[in-house]
Amino acid sequence: MTAENRQAFREGIRDGVPIALGYFVVSFTLGILARYVGLTPFQGFLASFLNNASAGEYVGFALMALKAPYFEIAAMVFIANARYILMSAVMSQKFSPDTPFYHRIFVGFDVTDEIFGITIAREGWLNPFYNYGAMLVALPGWSVGTALGIIAGNILPAAAVSALSVALYGMFIAIIIPPARKDKVVSVAVVVSFVLSFVAGEFFSEISAGTRTIFLTLVIAGAAAVLYPVEKK
Amino acid sequence: MTHEEIYVYIAIMSAVTLAVKILPLTLIRTEIKNVTLRSFLYYVPYVTLAVMTFPAIVYATQSEISGALALVAGIAAAWFGASLFRVAVICCVVVFLSELILI
Numbered sequence: 001m002t003a004e005n006r007q008a009f010r011e012g013i014r015d016g017v018p019i020a021l022g023y024f025v026v027s028f029t030l031g032i033l034a035r036y037v038g039l040t041p042f043q044g045f046l047a048s049f050l051n052n053a054s055a056g057e058y059v060g061f062a063l064m065a066l067k068a069p070y071f072e073i074a075a076m077v078f079i080a081n082a083r084y085i086l087m088s089a090v091m092s093q094k095f096s097p098d099t100p101f102y103h104r105i106f107v108g109f110d111v112t113d114e115i116f117g118i119t120i121a122r123e124g125w126l127n128p129f130y131n132y133g134a135m136l137v138a139l140p141g142w143s144v145g146t147a148l149g150i151i152a153g154n155i156l157p158a159a160a161v162s163a164l165s166v167a168l169y170g171m172f173i174a175i176i177i178p179p180a181r182k183d184k185v186v187s188v189a190v191v192v193s194f195v196l197s198f199v200a201g202e203f204f205s206e207i208s209a210g211t212r213t214i215f216l217t218l219v220i221a222g223a224a225a226v227l228y229p230v231e232k233k
Numbered sequence: 234m235t236h237e238e239i240y241v242y243i244a245i246m247s248a249v250t251l252a253v254k255i256l257p258l259t260l261i262r263t264e265i266k267n268v269t270l271r272s273f274l275y276y277v278p279y280v281t282l283a284v285m286t287f288p289a290i291v292y293a294t295q296s297e298i299s300g301a302l303a304l305v306a307g308i309a310a311a312w313f314g315a316s317l318f319r320v321a322v323i324c325c326v327v328v329f330l331s332e333l334i335l336i
Contacts, residue, residue: 014318015317015318017318018317018318018321018322022321037234038234038239039239040236043236043239043240043243046243047243047246047247050243050246050247050250050251051246051247051250051251052250053250056246056250057246060242060243060246063242064234064239064242067234067238070241070242070245073242073245073246074245074246074248074249077245077246077249077250078249078253081249081250081253081254082253083281084250084253084254085253085256085257086274086277086281087277087278087281088253088254088255088256088257088258089257089258089261089274090274090277090278091258092257092258092260092261092262093261093264093265093271093274095258095262097264101259101262104255104258104259104262105255105258105259107258108251108254108255108256108257108258108259109251109254109255110254111254111255111258113281113282113285116278117278117282118317120278121317158295159295159329159332159336160329162293162294162295162299162328162329162332163294163325163326163328163329163332164325165293165294165328166290166293166294166300166303166307166324166325166327166328167321167322167324167325168321169285169286169289169290169293169303169304169307169324170303170307170320170321170322170323170324170325171317171320171321172282172283172285172286173286173304173307173308173311173320173324174307174310174311174315174316174317174319174320174321175278175282175317176278176279176282176283176286176311177307177308177311177312178311178312178314179279180279181312185276186276186279189276189279189280189283190279190280190283193279193280193283193284193287194283194284194286194287194288196284197283197284197285197287197288198287198288201288209285209289212284213281213284213285216280216284217277217280217281217284220276220280220284221273221276221277221280221281222273224272224273224276224280225269225270225272225273225275225276226269228272229268229269229272230268230271230272230275231268
């Protein structure tokens with residue numbers, strides 16, 4: 001590993017730690033559901049290691065419990081995870097033409113809301129070793145958390161769960177606010193997103209949160225792109 | 234449910250999830266030149282993360298007030314340049330302390 005990659009790897013671990021902590025709490029509760037469905041700790045670990053997706057796994061486990069047809073589970077997991085198509089497309093543009101192809105596969109393996117967030121918050125080309133550092137802590141946080149949730153059930157005190165449940169949102173805030181402060185269009189887009197997300201939640205609560213996110217992203221980012229195109233630097 | 238059935242389900246879930254995550258990254262290998270599409274991808278992260286943050290943060294906690302306080306504290310901290318980790322910790326601490334009084 002070059003010195004630059006090693007440095008990126010270390011920074012990835014550093015930024016991955018709060019993600020791992022937040023993941024641990026969320027996946028622990030996911031494990032409680034998986035236990036109810038009848039998964040062993042290893043099966044929960046495996047599902048979480050390969051998917052690393054909260055909504056997608058919730059949907060998957062819930063449909064397993066109903067013994068849903070295979071097509072149905074595939075379709076629902078696709079819908080729950082469809083926002084990653086956009087995130088993966090954004091990340092494709094952060095890759096330098098010089099970065100070997102296989103890095104795209106390994107980086108793609110762990111596209112999550114949080115890892116996407118910290119990846120796009122960095123300036124310049126994406127360094128895959130930064131993602132690997134973050135994955136090194138985030139993936140075990142998620143998959144081991146699921147397994148422990150299956151083993152232990154509900155043992156974390158409610159006050160701790162409540163406090164830790166905002167860790168991931170805190171990270172999102174830390175990612176969107178500094179660019180919003182610099183770029184007026186981004187700040188307006190953020191405020192509009194907050195407002196419309198609230199309105200959509202109030203009036204279209206029967207539509208899943210994942211689908212609402214995709215729809216609002218297409219509309220708001222689409223409108224911003226048409227009204228305020230970004231000139232190439 | 235047998236263990237075979239569970240493994241088939243896990244295999245299907247994982248195949249779908251990984252395809253969704255990996256295919257765009259591997260298929261879009263050249264720079265997108267279209268200005269509107271580029272601009273769209275530029276705005277996507279901020280819009281997506283904002284949509285996912287609010288109002289979800291308010292409903293994530295035991296009390297909606299503590300979630301709202303965490304949101305305000307997080308925005309203020311990030312505005313004044315606090316790091317990713319620090320903003321996350323500040324949000325957690327605000328929830329924990331405010332719920333000592335609220336709950």
